[in-house]
Amino acid sequence: MHMNNRLLRWLLIIIGLVSTGLGIIGIFVPLLPTTPFLLLAAACFARSSERFHSWLVNHNHLGPMIRGYLDGSGIPLRAKYTAITLVWLTLPPSALLLVPPVWAKLLLILLAISITWYLLRLPTLQEEP
Template identity: 60%
Template sequence: MPRTRNLRCSSLATTESASMRYLLLAIGWLSVALGVIGIFLPVLPTTPFLLLAAACFARSSPRFHAWLVNHPRLGPWIRDYLGGEGIPLKAKVYAIGLMWLSIGFSCYLVPLPWARGFMLTSAVLVTVYIARQKTLRKRT
């Protein structure tokens, strides 16, 4: 059985408002579900959903955050990013490609110039953000 790092959540800030905590928990679990579906469904990206879940759990439940990060199947998808080691190149290409595909389709459907401008600006900024993230090198 491979050993996993035990990332402690004691330094993570949890949300004080009960309603916000439950909202973050719900978004976190929905993101976990979508991330798991994305493992099997090629159209749905896995890593962004698991990162969103980890962020939601970090603010709402240290226990669920630790569970997700240390999970034997789901943890490796996000551990390298959270550890500062980067995002796999395949995940970067996949996320940027699907984003531009969906933004392009949305721009085709939405006739409002200001909405198209907003969507395209958002896509450019997210692309720059993802591209500037450290790329995880394959281990040999």
């Protein structure tokens, strides 16, 4: 499904490229998640550029990290662990320390719980030895 709106299409391409860059950096920086950024990039490219989407999914090094999610076989355990850890290191402290309205605090905590539940329910990709 590609966007007909040219501005939105370019915005999605830019977000996809930035996410791909952050995902690549995340390969080398331990606390920066790789797979979630690559999944975001794949989603943006799927809606904006068939060429970029195909390049990412078929890339020798980046593709395997996201193909498991896209085909339903799962995501790596390390990706789950990193994503859940980052959710709990960012959302609850933000809710408790930075957001004044009680409803917003509850919303952020509920979001953290929902994301964690979703990630735990995803199949875990069995990595080859």
